[in-house]
Amino acid sequence: MEVDMALLAGVKDFFGFDAVRASRNDLNLLGAAEAHILWKARLGHHIEGNIREPLEHVLVGQSGFCQLGCWITGPELEAFRDMPEFEQLKEAHRQFHQFGGLIVEKLKVGERSAAREIFRNEYNQALRAIIQALTGINRHLHGG
Structure with a gap:
């Protein structure tokens, strides 16, 4: 029986089940989404x-x-x-920060309307893509 349990544990680890379970306990994806929503509001x-x-x-x-x-x-x-959701998350998150930095640059040189346009368009799209990707990952995380 102990051999079977060890084998089962090895199979679960091979297929990533233990990693997913550990991730479920350690990750607060909702908190990550909220942090980026709050940052958008702040900006x-x-x-x-x-x-x-x-x-x-x-x-x-x-x-x-x-x-x-x-x-x-x-x-x-x-x-x-x-x-695919991970790749979407990775790219959207990179863009979110890239456009956030660009908005700050525009504000520093007094280009408020240009900053506003980036904020309303590209920055908003990046945030939506982050939330969409996190939702997909969260669905997998909780077995959905």
Whole structure:
């Protein structure tokens, strides 16, 4: 019986079941989506002139600094790397930060209307793609 259980554990590990179960316990994909939604709202307030805190485009534009970016490049999402949703997430997240950095650059040089256009179009599309990809990954994570 112990041999069968060890074999079953090995098969589960081979097919990634243990990795998915571990990911389910460690990942808060909803929290990652919320963090990016809140960041979009914060950047929107900057565009409208409601917030005047200093922002650096170099930091905003780096996708690897936030928790989701660390998950994308780290082992946390390893079990999902072959999924189309993962590739969508990776690209959308890169674009989200790239366009966020560009918006900050535009604001720094006084091009508020250009920043607003990027925010409403490309930045918004990137966020929607992040949420769509996270929803797909979450569905797989919970066996759906």
